[in-house]
Amino acid sequence: MAASGKLASFRLPPLPTVSELVKLYKLRAEKQLSQNFLLDLRLTDKIVRQAGNLKDAYVCEVGPGPGGLTRSILNAGAADLLVVEKDSRFIPGLKLLSEAAPGRLRIVHGDILTYRMDRGFPDNISKPWQEDPPNLHIIGNLPFNVSTPLMIKWLENIANRTGPFVYGRTRLTLTFQKEVAERLTASTGSKQRSRLSIMAQCLCTVHSCFTIPGRAFVPKPEVDVGVVHFTPLIQPQIQQPFKLVEKVVRNIFQFRRKHCYKGLEKLFPEARRGELTQKMMQEADVDPILRPTELSIPQIRALVDAYASLCTHEPGLANYEYREQLRLKHLAKQRGTPTDIFSDPTTG
Numbered sequence: 001m002a003a004s005g006k007l008a009s010f011r012l013p014p015l016p017t018v019s020e021l022v023k024l025y026k027l028r029a030e031k032q033l034s035q036n037f038l039l040d041l042r043l044t045d046k047i048v049r050q051a052g053n054l055k056d057a058y059v060c061e062v063g064p065g066p067g068g069l070t071r072s073i074l075n076a077g078a079a080d081l082l083v084v085e086k087d088s089r090f091i092p093g094l095k096l097l098s099e100a101a102p103g104r105l106r107i108v109h110g111d112i113l114t115y116r117m118d119r120g121f122p123d124n125i126s127k128p129w130q131e132d133p134p135n136l137h138i139i140g141n142l143p144f145n146v147s148t149p150l151m152i153k154w155l156e157n158i159a160n161r162t163g164p165f166v167y168g169r170t171r172l173t174l175t176f177q178k179e180v181a182e183r184l185t186a187s188t189g190s191k192q193r194s195r196l197s198i199m200a201q202c203l204c205t206v207h208s209c210f211t212i213p214g215r216a217f218v219p220k221p222e223v224d225v226g227v228v229h230f231t232p233l234i235q236p237q238i239q240q241p242f243k244l245v246e247k248v249v250r251n252i253f254q255f256r257r258k259h260c261y262k263g264l265e266k267l268f269p270e271a272r273r274g275e276l277t278q279k280m281m282q283e284a285d286v287d288p289i290l291r292p293t294e295l296s297i298p299q300i301r302a303l304v305d306a307y308a309s310l311c312t313h314e315p316g317l318a319n320y321e322y323r324e325q326l327r328l329k330h331l332a333k334q335r336g337t338p339t340d341i342f343s344d345p346t347t348g
């Protein structure tokens with residue numbers, strides 16, 4: 001059959017199994033690097049299927065480790081797979097894989113948090129933002145200790161169309177601790193609704209794919225793992241600068257069990273808190289006694305827009321940071337300095 005003939009053309013030749021490689025190179029998992037391996041290729045194939053059709057695709061895999069997911073990506077027909085791995089012990093095994101897939105696997109020994117993905121792929125794969133996503137995917141069984149900071153960084157990259165998103169609306173298929181996956185996909189009113197839910201959903205279509213039980217990993221982590229797929233939206237749901245959105249959302253969720261105005265009022269200096277919070281809530285037409293988890297994205301958009309408009313009229317407001325003021329007050333107390341030396345940014 002033609003189809004299976006084609007499939008066979010990008011399947012890897014016989015190789016030692018991933019488990020054999022782990023034994024061969026004595027690859028004991030390192031806890032500090034959050035190493036939990038997936039050795040079952042049916043499972044790695046299932047993760048890769050969530051990314052969509054990878055035939056002739058460009059792919060960046062985060063943390064390939066012993067290469068199980070890497071094999072599945074190659075078997076799915078990726079034309080150019082760039083892997084970024086921090087732990088040098090995995091490089092020889094990956095080189096073996098690269099020899100088995102000539103010209104299709106590029107290995108970077110580096111840290112994904114600093115790697116410049118905007119330089120990793122040819123410019124001609126780029127697609128205008130308003131069009132379909134480019135044929136570039138990010139896939140990874142992410143290290144737990146890196147997944148949240150990395151996702152926040154990529155969300156900011158999406159907002160600014162930088163990093164992996166200079167090529168257009170690059171799609172991502174990633175694993176997270178189940179609890180983080182639930183936060184990413186949590187809808188209005190759900191217990192898991194958080195800062196991460198809002199930031200992710202205002203910039204992407206976020207789809208929860210399936211859960212992998214912890215026992216499927218070697219060594220077994222203490223938690224189950226969720227696979228999540230992201231497609232950046234053409235129009236973010238909140239059209240304000242990322243840092244400003246992030247500031248308002250962070251304030252909203254700092255007292256997640258209280259009424260939402262409790263967190264929101266901390267956007268403003270103490271002396272003007274009541275007046276400005278009321279103004280913002282009225283302009284946004286949001287009930288101040290809603291809980292943070294009950295706010296919908298359109299309501300949060302209205303709050304962010306109202307805050308942005310207040311900042312436009314009084315530019316000093318944008319510099320006010322409640323936590324920073326608390327820190328300075330605490331320091332001053334320790335040193336016995338009067339606290340009123342910390343001027344209200346809105347009065348100069």
Ligand code: SAM
Pocket residue numbers: 033034035036037038039062063064065066067068069084085086087090110111112113141142143144146
């Ligand atoms: N992909 C492999 C699998 O599914 O079996 C390994 C997954 S393991 C959870 C995470 C991998 O990410 C490890 O290989 C680890 O060395 C690597 N890693 C950890 N921190 C990293 C970082 N900052 N940049 C790149 N790789 C990293």
